[in-house]
Amino acid sequence: MKKMKFLMTALCILSAAQSYASTPQAKVMNGDTAIQDLLPWQVMLVSSQGSLCGGSIISDHWIVTAAHCAVKNDSGTSTAVLNKGDYVFVGQTKSPISNGILDISNAISVEEVIYHSNFKYDENDSSTNFNDDIAVVRVKNSLFAQGGKAISIATAKEQSDADKSFEQYYVKNQDSKATLIASGWGHLGTQNKIADELQVVELAGIPDNQCNTYSQTGNFFVCADSNKANVKKDVCRGDSGGPLVWQNPANSADTDKGLRLIGATSNGALCSLKNKGIVDNNGLYTQVPYYRTWIEGKTGLSLSSLPKASYKYDPFNPHWKTVKPKQPTSGSNGGGGTMPLSGLLVLGLFGWLRRNK
Numbered sequence: 001m002k003k004m005k006f007l008m009t010a011l012c013i014l015s016a017a018q019s020y021a022s023t024p025q026a027k028v029m030n031g032d033t034a035i036q037d038l039l040p041w042q043v044m045l046v047s048s049q050g051s052l053c054g055g056s057i058i059s060d061h062w063i064v065t066a067a068h069c070a071v072k073n074d075s076g077t078s079t080a081v082l083n084k085g086d087y088v089f090v091g092q093t094k095s096p097i098s099n100g101i102l103d104i105s106n107a108i109s110v111e112e113v114i115y116h117s118n119f120k121y122d123e124n125d126s127s128t129n130f131n132d133d134i135a136v137v138r139v140k141n142s143l144f145a146q147g148g149k150a151i152s153i154a155t156a157k158e159q160s161d162a163d164k165s166f167e168q169y170y171v172k173n174q175d176s177k178a179t180l181i182a183s184g185w186g187h188l189g190t191q192n193k194i195a196d197e198l199q200v201v202e203l204a205g206i207p208d209n210q211c212n213t214y215s216q217t218g219n220f221f222v223c224a225d226s227n228k229a230n231v232k233k234d235v236c237r238g239d240s241g242g243p244l245v246w247q248n249p250a251n252s253a254d255t256d257k258g259l260r261l262i263g264a265t266s267n268g269a270l271c272s273l274k275n276k277g278i279v280d281n282n283g284l285y286t287q288v289p290y291y292r293t294w295i296e297g298k299t300g301l302s303l304s305s306l307p308k309a310s311y312k313y314d315p316f317n318p319h320w321k322t323v324k325p326k327q328p329t330s331g332s333n334g335g336g337g338t339m340p341l342s343g344l345l346v347l348g349l350f351g352w353l354r355r356n357k
Contacts, residue, residue, distance in 0.1 A: 031201030041151035054242025065241030067119035091147025154260035166205035178202035186238020255310035
């Protein structure tokens with residue numbers, strides 16, 4: 001069994017003094033533990049530099065994630081965070097991180113990382129923002145062979161339909177229909193730990209003109225938050241880059257349940273302070289459909305020609321919560337041996353390692 005030692009020192013790297021800025025954070029707060037095969041498009045990205053992020057499978061060898069999971073801008077200098085040879089985990093709900101050890105026996109290697117050239121966010125430069133917070137990652141081996149399945153990126157029309165559903169169903173300070181789901185293994189917003197099992201949370205999409213945020217929204221972001229007035233729900237530190245999913249009601253009977261990727265976790269308020277009621281900013285997710293042409297140009301994929309997946313469960317149907325959890329038989333698709341990661345910052349140095357706790 002291949003394992004990596006973690007130095008769990010990054011849990012408090014984002015200080016409370018940063019809480020009112022748009023410092024990227026990210027784990028699921030007040031979500032549910034996902035069952036096997038509920039979210040087969042979800043991946044975990046772990047870099048040798050210590051960042052933990054999520055991502056979404058869009059084809060057998062390509063993943064969409066956030067740019068801040070791939071690069072860190074610091075006072076004008078850009079440093080790669082995710083590199084060739086780093087690790088991707090797919091087809092499992094149990095985290096490969098346990099007791100400070102990363103088990104890489106089932107990891108797939110990163111082959112190529114491409115982030116948007118216009119992404120300029122720098123935590124030391126208040127004039128920068130999270131616009132164009134998107135990246136694509138190519139992996140060495142088949143994601144499908146490890147149990148992963150692709151999710152379709154929403155078209156421009158579907159994004160417009162999603163926006164209309166937000167306007168129809170969202171009511172500020174009242175319970176609203178859950179129109180979105182987000183997921184990840186990041187920091188548990190109500191506990192001082194990262195998740196042992198993949199978490200999923202139902203959210204309400206929020207119209208741009210009602211979004212409570214320090215950043216602009218528009219084409220760059222989808223705004224979302226808890227669909228329950230008295231329950232704080234969100235993604236947190238470590239969920240960066242992970243999927244935000246909407247269901248197209250016109251296709252809910254299809255084999256892919258009409259599920260569409262419309263967001264990648266980007267930035268928002270610190271979960272610890274949000275949980276305590278100190279801040280109430282909504283979460284922002286990179287609006288992935290806006291970047292369809294960019295994604296096709298970088299990956300060579302024709303998104304409209306990709307086959308639709310067949311999913312076992314509909315995560316918007318609460319019936320899945322009655323299914324007894326079952327873990328798949330583990331296999332090995334990884335390479336290399338045990339390697340210590342000195343200075344590993346488990347939830348990332350800057351990024352949507354999303355809510356500090």
